[in-house]
């Protein structure tokens with residue numbers, strides 16, 4: 001039987017992962033397929049048993065199963081263990097299931113692809129302290145970014161994250177006052193997603209024009225936050241690159257091949273227009 005892969009989640013029908021991975025299989029001459037599997041909350045264990053039995057070669061994991069799946073896997077890698085979140089499962093040659101997390105590393109790769117180099121000397125501000133912020137903070141730290149500050153509406157969550165990574169926790173207003181100090185600002189909250197109300201998570205009056213401004217939201221591609229930074233003349237990094245790179249790193253784990261991320265970006269943008 002040919003290899004097949006999946007993404008499990010709820011909702012999952014609108015995921016761009018199946019078409020992205022199937023295009024990559026085609027481009028790399030790999031005879032494999034990738035399907036979305038609707039798995040409701042509370043049924044991750046059953047889904048893992050079924051995927052094992054049916055012989056899936058690997059799968060991605062999205063909301064609401066990133067944490068819930070962990071007890072059903074045989075091993076988790078250090079990043080996924082630290083984050084208590086898995087977005088990629090690799091079936092090892094002996095059939096054991098390894099949980100990994102490519103979300104945070106995917107962000108770092110997309111940032112560095114956009115800028116063309118590492119910016120690890122620059123002080124970083126992360127806005128938000130949820131699951132996505134945790135993954136990004138950890139991956140940035142592992143990639144050598146040494147000065148990380150985190151601001152959040154609930155400052156206690158920023159403090160908890162900073163105690164894990166050795167960063168500095170700030171209130172939103174404090175961060176807004178000190179915005180000019182940061183070389184990179186990363187917006188990780190859902191503020192700006194089409195389903196939410198839009199707007200800005202933090203005031204940008206003190207934004208320095210030399211700061212690189214990133215948002216992990218990719219629908220819309222340009223959030224109000226990114227639009228404000230663009231109007232100010234800043235270099236911006238939209239969230240589409242993180243989505244592509246989390247998939248590319250999973251694809252590389254499964255197949256040993258690295259897909260064409262920039263070509264994929266052009267195709268996805270054309271589809272979104």
Ligand code: ATR
Nearest residue numbers: 128129130131132133152153154157189190191201
């Ligand atoms: P994810 O896994 O996408 O990171 P999450 O774990 O639910 O999602 O975290 C959402 C983050 O966005 C949190 O930092 C949250 O702030 P709180 O910890 O104070 O809840 C932040 N967030 C969500 N809505 C927000 C809003 N309207 N303004 C500011 N921050 C918001």
